[in-house]
Amino acid sequence: MTIQDNRGPLTRLLMSDSGGRKLILLMLVLAVIIPFCNLVFAEGSFFHISTYTMTLLGKYLCYALLAIAVDLIWGYCGILSLGHGAFFALGGYAMGMYLMRQIGDRGVYGNAELPDFMVFLNWQELPWYWYGFDSFAFAMLMVLLAPGILAFVFGFLAFRSRVTGVYLSIITQAMTYALLLAFFRNDMGFGGNNGLTDFKDILGFSLQSDSTRAVLFIASVLALIGGYLISRFIVTSKLGRVLVAIRDAESRARFLGYRVEYYKLFVFVVSSMLAGVAGALYVPQVGIINPGEFAPINSIEIIIWVAVGGRNTLYGAVIGAVLVNYAKTVFTGAFAELWLFLLGGLFVLTTLWLPKGMVGLWDLIREKYRHRQNTAAPLAQGDQT
Amino acid sequence: MKKTGFKSLSKASKVLATAALAAGISLAHAADTIKVGVLHSLSGTMAISETTLKDTVLMMVDQQNKKGGLLGKKLEPVVVDPASNWPLFAEKARELLEKDKVDVIFGCWTSVSRKSVLPVIEELNGLMFYPVQYEGEESSYNVFYTGAAPNQQAIPAVDYLMKDVGVKRWVLAGTDYVYPRTTNKILESYLKSKGVAGKDIMINYTPFGHSDWQTIVSDIKKFGSTGVKTAVVSTINGDANVPFYKELANQGVSAEDIPVVAFSVGEEELSGFDTAPLVGHLAAWNYFMSADSKENDDFIKQWHAFIKDDKRVTNDPMEATYIGFNMWAKAVEKAGTTDVDKVEAAMIGIETPNLTGGMATMNKNHHLSKPVLIGEIQDDGQFDIVWETDGLVAGDAWTDYLPESKNLISDWTAPVKCGNYNTVTKTCGGAAK
């Protein structure tokens, strides 16, 4: 793959990435059609898309962004984080805190200063870490910084002391577990088990109106595209090559003079911030953030999305996230009993027979098809990383 | 080869045809059934409690259909599984209301699931019955609370211990979430108003699913060995109870020395272990399976027939579901429609029998008037009712023992029509309709 610099940066990013091109195109189409069908066509019309479907899709897209964040570090740098749900949740909490502050005196106790859960637990004043969350800009900054700083500190310690492989996975799991326990505590001032809920509006727009939902949906699409491009930019840059080198042979990369820990740290922090953004978009669409998001099982599920979709492709992560979650929606509705059997079976099957996930399967099918077509010239597989 | 191919083809077409037929039937049904949504977790950590309630609702629907349905239509249950995942509760509630267009929802167990569902139900003007005892501090136009508010469980239980048992020292032990926190705040304030000193109250919180109770039980033992009668008020939740009671039994804390009164332990929780060492510990509910009434005998008989298991127990949230369902059915018949606003208006003042031999009444604040019972655990896993309130206790949405909610009342009838009306400032807070 050669890089031709006379083209624009976007072209350069997507030039050899047919999957990514299709994904972005599809996303853009969705961003237009879905809100349009939701807002313009009345209920009952054939073209109407219900708010339920739209928020559901919006949720899937947030998960997809989260999956991209995980694929970025797992697929390209070999860091299997079992704690990425924590960054997602932190981003979500930052957004949730802003939304709580927006409620103002419309809470059930009419207390302008304190959220309801603080009022009935007799808190006298707002804890210091809630300061600033009245401001949307500050909250958005925290959406990036809260996961970013945690990832920085955690990564700095872990990568510097060369904690790798399964050890890293296990301590990331310990991290999210510790945060889960901490956020469950009511004394922490984040609403304990109930978390943050009953949001009213965002930037002055009611969260219950369809148009706000449509805007949130479009924002999710744009964030997903943005996240995809950022990740794509990183993995196609020189830095990305080093990351892959680290993934494949960390010691050699180190012997070649690369400061492995800084590369890892960088990509880990970027990934955590992407997860944070996903969380921030998720919260207003589902209407609640609570410590359950920190549960270790959630973080493991993210890995599954990526594995099912196909790691190391970025767009595969998106496919996996949407597919698995769609299946979850269908099955928890229709065959609740079967859901865990199916999910569990999916994990086993993917790891055993589909190490490259859906994307790999698709490539395989395409290849077979081409063989049958007898296109004699074997195709160059140059665009596969 | 060909044959099998043909066979499978014909099989597939058969399946397709059946599916189409089924779809057709369900379409035809859609017009002349009343849909009852069931929003209880069937998997995940809460499945253990909530599956029973799903079955209870299905049984009630089944019986109503045998009686000819409602308004000449059959009832059709729509069951979804929110999988003990709180955001999923909101999503499934939206699915029930927007996609399935159910007329009523019976659902939720934990407070957080209710809080998660609440904005959706209010936005889409749905109707939900919530059957579990909870911390109060809420009253929504769209929700009817058929479980106990704190004044229907916690306060009478403490009164009983104070007056009849002579308890002077209190341990308030709970799982760290909103129901125990609020209940303990209320109890602390109530006890202090009765002259209990701060040093005679010990408050302790543990995480969900806490399994190592050695230290806490030993602390309770020490706290209770000052020669003053001590009792434990337990708001410990679900799974953590088994190891807690096992540790109590093993460390020899007997009910005669330090009785434990629990608000979240019923027949179903006890069915998970041997209760012989726990005889005499207490629970406060609005219903016990051992209640002596004809309605209860019938209910238990029906339940056993429905679930096809003679050993299954009944419990308080099941009674709350039973009352809620019967009230809804009566209100729908009274209103002549399933329209939410009309049913809501019809609900208030409705009376149906409860299972302990009296009548339950729905009040203006969407809470019930019910009797409060105290039971002592027996060695067969049942409760022996040792005390009950003289009359019915009306559920209070906003407790009088917290400064912030003292002045709030809920009244969904005209002219107030408000879930959190401040009687001092004469204004309605956020929860108006």
Added chain:
Amino acid sequence: MMILCRQIVAALLLMMCALSQAQEGSLETLATQLIDASYREKAVLAEQIAALDDERSLPLLSALLNSALYYKKDDQRILIVAEDDSITDALSNEAVENLGRRDKKKIGVNNSLRRTLRNLISQAQINSRNPDIRLQAATNLLKSSADVEPEIIHQALAKEQNDAVREVLSLVQGLILLASDQAAERRQGLAALDGSLYPQVRASLNQFIQGFSEEEKISRRDELKMAEKSLADIETLVSMNGYIENLYFGLALGAVLLLAAIGLAITFGVMGVINMAHGEMIMLGAYTTYVVQQLLPQHIGLSLVVSVPAAFLVSGVVGVAIERGVIRHLYGRPLETLLATFGISLVLQQAVRSIFSPLNREVATPEWMAGTFMVNPALELTWNRLYIIIFSLLVLALLALVLKRTLFGLQMRAVTMNRPMASSMGIRTGWVDALTFGLGSGIAGIAGVALSQLTNVGPNLGQAYIIDSFMVVVFGGVGNLWGTLVAAMSLGVANKIFEPLAGAVLAKILVLVFIILFIQKRPRGLFALKGRAVDNA
């Protein structure tokens, strides 16, 4: 307390008058009155029954205490239902047969009535021939010394030969004397109570000291001083015992962690397989215990013993199946194993949920595991924890023996050290892998048997222990059994040291944070393997 007692006594006296006016009681009439009496009236009746010189009284009261006293609905006969469900008439001692479930009704008791009954029965039993019963009775009387007839204790003490019983009886007497209005008797009581660790003694001394008014503090200074000194001595001893108790709690928690983690120390530590289904292996063991107990309902103790090999087999076989079916294909890809085994764990959980229902299953505890072992009255160690500590060490020792002393152990170590070399020496590495994994899983199953005695047996059982198990193994150093032991015990004790200071939740968080930081410092755990094996993880 005192005021309350007096009120109750007054109420009782009043009622007693009322009842005795009605008729002079024989056992027959008194027992029949129990049927309709309120709890307070029952207490009065019980006292009258105890006062009768009738040998049927004691069994009747005992039955009442144990909720085994019923009456027949039609003719109001008083019945005693024995543990084997045989029914006898309480008054005539005749066997009663062919009674339907709804023909009889229990005569209810509540807590205060149980207290009264226990007191009455103990007063009677203090003269029993069996010294164990006498000791039990005397200990019961300690709790309710205010309601004991002083003369009974005096007589019992005079003829008592057994030292242990004498000691407790003299404490009961001391407590009675302490409440006396004679200064000399009170001093005598104080002397008798000095140095005793029974909580009732401490409680009474506390009450005694608090009962002094300002003037009495001066007029009865010597008594106050004496009491305060005794109490201070007792408190010192009690708090020292408290430390020992806390250490014991820590070790007991450590033993649970150890049991949960040993299996993982094999599958993860020795083989390098991240087995996320480890928790479910524990769960299977617990369910096996349940099933075995269902099969042997009359022999709870035996069933528990049988469960140990049964659980080992069940979990072990499932483990071998998992290894042969899935993990075998994933060696060298540890992260993929993690995912696949996680999938398996979900399937197993749901399978159990479908088969056994999502409800918790009841696993009974045998008699010999219930209750406490009394070191001294301020330090009682729970039997079940003691057994589990011993059991966990036993399992560890056995495992170490298998690894170090058997051919299989040798092959296993050879395979993990150098697979190609082992293979070329003729070891069937595939089978060794499968059996090793089976061994680890089987031990997890054994852990399940132990855990079934402590906690819920439900589909989520395994989930609760999986993270802790990993922490223990990683902290202790992978591939090192002693590391696992040290890690489990030190984490258990650390947890219990933090818990009184910071609360249960914070203690757990602190321990987790500590492990995370510790791994930074020593990425390979406490006892790291050295050499080439290190690079392969």
